[in-house]
Amino acid sequence: MSKRILLFPGQGSQYVGMGKKLAESSDSAKTLLEKADSVLGFDLGDILFNGPEDKLTRTEITQPAIFTVSMMAMEAVKREGKAFDFVAGHSLGEYSALCAAGALDFAEGLSLVRLRGQLMAEAGDKSPGAMAAVLGLESALLETVLKEASAVGQVVAANFNTPSQIVISGSVAGVRAAAGLAESAGAKKVVMLAVSGAFHSPLMEFAVEGLRQGLAKASIKAPSVPLISNVEAEAVSDPEAIRTLLLRQLTSPVRWVESMRKALGLGCTEALEVGPGKVLMGLARGISRDMKVTPVENPEDLR
Numbered sequence: 001m002s003k004r005i006l007l008f009p010g011q012g013s014q015y016v017g018m019g020k021k022l023a024e025s026s027d028s029a030k031t032l033l034e035k036a037d038s039v040l041g042f043d044l045g046d047i048l049f050n051g052p053e054d055k056l057t058r059t060e061i062t063q064p065a066i067f068t069v070s071m072m073a074m075e076a077v078k079r080e081g082k083a084f085d086f087v088a089g090h091s092l093g094e095y096s097a098l099c100a101a102g103a104l105d106f107a108e109g110l111s112l113v114r115l116r117g118q119l120m121a122e123a124g125d126k127s128p129g130a131m132a133a134v135l136g137l138e139s140a141l142l143e144t145v146l147k148e149a150s151a152v153g154q155v156v157a158a159n160f161n162t163p164s165q166i167v168i169s170g171s172v173a174g175v176r177a178a179a180g181l182a183e184s185a186g187a188k189k190v191v192m193l194a195v196s197g198a199f200h201s202p203l204m205e206f207a208v209e210g211l212r213q214g215l216a217k218a219s220i221k222a223p224s225v226p227l228i229s230n231v232e233a234e235a236v237s238d239p240e241a242i243r244t245l246l247l248r249q250l251t252s253p254v255r256w257v258e259s260m261r262k263a264l265g266l267g268c269t270e271a272l273e274v275g276p277g278k279v280l281m282g283l284a285r286g287i288s289r290d291m292k293v294t295p296v297e298n299p300e301d302l303r
Helices: 020-025 027-040 044-050 059-079 093-100 106-126 139-149 172-184 202-217 239-249 256-265 279-287
Strands: 003-008 086-089 129-135 155-162 165-171 189-192 268-274 292-296
Touching (some): 003 093, 044 059, 059 106, 155 279, 165 172, 172 189, 202 239, 256 268, 268 279
Antiparallel strands (some): 129 165, 155 165
């Protein structure tokens, strides 16, 4: 039998206006947004619906914003009675996935996400970095490029999004050197990303201790269905293992290609992308056409 996995987006899926339809049409979604305002201590709804965009794209605001809208969209999944067998999330989206599977409650998940965003923003200030998407270059060739560029500055592979889209992360000098070398090695395109730090790289080390403390205090339960983790691309249900993986995720690459292939191997041919945008649907098409992804952002998407 075909199985269903819920997928949750990460940073980069945000846009001004997200969550507005959900808040207007669903009492439970509106209640979650009000709870978020209370937990965060500021009017998240105003930023979501009205911007400005430069405020919404600040890491410490983007992360709780995407988490909240994803959980608002999850209310539609619950209302329609859509059963699921696994969950996965892209970077930040792992926290949404764990909340959807009952491993974290909403307030605690939101508090962790806010802490994570603040720490990552601080790490970016202390160790300025950059990220770039490399398109159309085989991973083996890219590894050679990264080794060569590391002589100029630290740079690593951060997100294995599709076989032909790998995001690199590191020092500004390292990423720029790698970008030039990647183009010379035959990459179809290299796109510098508008981010505030070198996410999923050793330059995020500053954030590790603070997040370790936050995760140690958090109540993480066994999820109702397994999480396919970014770090190991394996299904996991043990709360202590999840706690460790969330911490490792800060400085480890997002192995999304392997995670989706793992999901397919476990029988998941149907997926719901729960939250803002359709980024994960696009990535799924670049990995395998065997998984059908349906975006769930607005109440009518499941009807």
